[in-house]
Amino acid sequence: MSEAPRSHGQRPPRPQKKFFHRRKFCRFCTDSAIKIDYKNPQTLRDFVTERGKIMPRRITGNCAIHQRELSLAIKRARTIALLPFVVSDN
Numbered sequence: 385m386s387e388a389p390r391s392h393g394q395r396p397p398r399p400q401k402k403f404f405h406r407r408k409f410c411r412f413c414t415d416s417a418i419k420i421d422y423k424n425p426q427t428l429r430d431f432v433t434e435r436g437k438i439m440p441r442r443i444t445g446n447c448a449i450h451q452r453e454l455s456l457a458i459k460r461a462r463t464i465a466l467l468p469f470v471v472s473d474n
Contacts, residue, residue: 408445412454420453422460425467432458436471 412418418427431439431446431454438458441451461467 410447412450420457422457
C-alpha cells in the first residue's frame with residue numbers, strides 16, 4: 385500500500401473536457417429582413433428573459449449597434465405596455 389508522494393495542496397491532473405464553442409452572430413446583420421421595431425413584441429421577446437430582463441450581448445450574440453437599438457426598442461415597448469417590466473410569480 386504505497387502511495388506516490390504528493391506535495392501538500394496539489395491535486396492530481398484531471399482529464400480535460402473538450403467542448404465546442406459555437407460562433408455567435410448578429411441575427412440582424414445576417415438577415416436584413418428582420419427589423420428592430422418597438423411595435424413588434426414577438427421579435428423583442430426573443431431578447432428578453434422569462435423574468436423580463438434584457439439579455440446581454442455576450443449571450444445573444446448581437447453586434448453593438450443592434451444591441452443598442454434593441455434595448456431602446458424594448459424600453460419603448462415596455463413604456464407603452466407591449467412588454468412587461470417585470471413578470472409576476474403568480
